[in-house]
Structures are given as C-alpha cells and as structure tokens.
Amino acid sequence: MFRIGQGFDVHKLTEGRPLIIGGITIPYEKGLIGHSDADVLLHTVADACLGAIGAGDIGKHFPDTDEAFKDADSAKLLEHVWKLVKEQGYELCNADCTIIAQKPKMAPYIGAMRERIAELLETDPSRINVKATTTEKLGFAGRGEGIASQVAVLLQKRTR
Numbered sequence: 001m002f003r004i005g006q007g008f009d010v011h012k013l014t015e016g017r018p019l020i021i022g023g024i025t026i027p028y029e030k031g032l033i034g035h036s037d038a039d040v041l042l043h044t045v046a047d048a049c050l051g052a053i054g055a056g057d058i059g060k061h062f063p064d065t066d067e068a069f070k071d072a073d074s075a076k077l078l079e080h081v082w083k084l085v086k087e088q089g090y091e092l093c094n095a096d097c098t099i100i101a102q103k104p105k106m107a108p109y110i111g112a113m114r115e116r117i118a119e120l121l122e123t124d125p126s127r128i129n130v131k132a133t134t135t136e137k138l139g140f141a142g143r144g145e146g147i148a149s150q151v152a153v154l155l156q157k158r159t160r
C-alpha cells in the first residue's frame, strides 16, 4: 500500500532573524519570520507527510495561536509528525523537495539539509532529494521578499 503527499509553504524574509532551512542555519543578511523558527522546508516536509496519511496540515497540529509553538524548533514538529506516520504503519519510499529562493545560493547547504531530513525521517539520505531554483527575479521570491518550498513524499506500508 502506497500513499502520496505533497506540501507547499512560504515564509517572509526579514532582517534580524536567522535563516534556517531544512534544519540548517545558512549565513545570510535576512531570515524567515513565523510563529515558529519558520523553517519553510521542514514545514513543507511535515505537510507532505500529513497529507500522505490524510491527517490535515501543520496548522491543525501546531496552531500559530498556541504559545507552546512560539519560536518552536521545526525539527521537533517534524519529529512529531513522523511519529504519527510510523503509528499508521508507514515508512518513507522517497521525498523530493524544491526550495524556491532567489538568494542566497542553497547549493553549498543541500547535502547537509538532505542528511538532516533523512535523520528526522529515519531513512537513508539517498531517499531524500533537495533542490533549489530561483524564479528568475519574478514574483515575491524573485524580489527576495520570501522563500517558498514544495515537497512530494511517497510512503509505503511497512511489511516487517
């Protein structure tokens, strides 16, 4: 039994915040803002996983009106989501992630993101792909106002 899920998220860039994407802190003049640490990629992975098991979205599980999630470490949120996936008896086939950002260059950090996401989803990094694209300076991402990401995951029912 296979289940597919997809996620999409956007966070605004602002001065005075660290830039955390895929669990990795990236040196940059701006960072993403949110109720949590605003790790747009880990949020998107979590949403894709929740989608695959038909369990709603991260806003449902971690409301941005709840002080408990203020400045939350998104890795902890994803760990919780992954526990729900495991409770339903699934494991990861693969995840394919796209970061949509004009700047900064993600390429130097892609390997570390891949390893961190693999660690959080208890799988081998070969099952995780992370890529990045600009929008050729078009739209909010192109103007450097925010960063978006898209993720597709495929889960399969554990046989052991």
Ligand SMILES: Nc1ccn([C@@H]2O[C@H](COP(=O)(O)O)[C@@H](O)[C@H]2O)c(=O)n1
Binding pocket: 100, 101, 102, 103, 104, 105, 106, 107, 108, 131, 132, 133, 134, 135, 136
């Ligand atoms: N923030 C980004 C955006 C892109 N890259 C890498 O550059 C390649 C070319 O980007 P295009 O938008 O012109 O397709 C892309 O394939 C990525 O490898 C990046 O590292 N960081």
Ligand SMILES: C[C@@]1(CO)OP(=O)(O)OP(=O)(O)OC[C@H]1O
Binding pocket: 009, 033, 034, 035, 036, 037, 038, 039, 043, 058, 059, 060, 062, 063, 064, 065, 069, 070, 071, 072
């Ligand atoms: C993660 C949560 C919770 O802290 O807040 P944000 O960091 O604002 O992120 P978002 O993707 O807008 O929605 C999910 C949230 O409820």
